[in-house]
Amino acid sequence: MYQRDSYKKRDKKFIFEFIKAHPFATFILNGDRLLATHIPVLAEGNEDDFVLFAHIAYNSEQYQYLKDGAEALLIFQGAHAYVSSSWYKETDISTWDYSAVHINVNLKIQTNQELEESLEKLIAHFEKDQANPIFYKDLPKKMLQDHLPLITGFWCEPVKIEAIAKLHQGSEKDDLKSVTKHLQESGNPVSLQLKKDIEKENKMH
Template identity: 65%
Template sequence: MFRQKKYLKKDPQYVFDFIDQHPFASFVLQGEDLLATHIPVLIEGTPEKFRLYGHIAEANEQYKFLKDGLDALLIFHGAHGYVSSSWYKDINISTWDYSAVHVNVKLKLQSQQELEESLQKLIGRFEKEQKCPIFYKDLPREMIDDHLPLITGFWCEPVKVQAIVKLHQGFDKDDVNSVSEHLEARQDPLSSTLSKNIKKEHGTGY
């Protein structure tokens, strides 16, 4: 990943929290050509030592290439958006603010028991926020047995972790405030979150 020094994030806690808060990842591996799938990937462990896990359908083109020790790349995306040069007090170059974490990993295929435990955690993570949650244990066993053979789970052991946070570091306060205000004026969730991230990065709000 291309990263200028001022945009680097090396804090393990930041990386761990970022992945936890942005679990919908791009899963990239080398097959007959480069293949990518967008899947939920969860993290467990500690900021200093963690592993990730996910699964794909066996109908997915990536499936036939899955094996223990395979190299893969997981890309986790944060809020992002276009920043117009017209937002600065002096003319400047338009840009794009964003944050992302790349994790190069080695894959290890899960057993069926590990897959089921992973699915319980995955469903539990997102279902608990629902008004009338239906957890893994609530699903009919026949339905589970019909679907399990159609998916394959895997562990992802980190090999290299890179994080970038490009949020107008190095710009003066007036320009940073102007960028935040213009993003908020768009009144869409992505721009609003990006504005909050900029304020947090510059210590001007949360």
């Protein structure tokens, strides 16, 4: 990942919280060509020591290359948006603000028991805030028996982590106010989140 030094994020807490806040990741594996899948990935542990886990379907192109010790790349993407040069006080070059975390990992295939435990945690994570949650234990046993043989779970052991947050750090106050104002006015949910990220990064409140 290209990272200008002023945009690099080395803080372990930032990285761990970012992963938890953006769990729908891009999973890239080298097969007969580069292969990518978009899957939910959860972290287990803490900011100093964590492992990630996920699963894919047996009929995925990636499945045949999924094995212990294989290297993969996980990309977690935050809010992002185009920033027009017309928003600046003085004419400048347009840009794109964004944040992301890249994690190179080594894979380890889960046992059937580990897969079931992972699915239970995954469902609980996303169901807990639902009005009428349906947890793993609530699903019909026959449904689970039919579904489990069709997927495989795996652990992702981090070997290299790179993080970036390009959020107009170091910009003039007038430009920051203008950029966040235009993002607010867009009404786009992603742009609204980016506005919050810029404000937080630049301590605008």
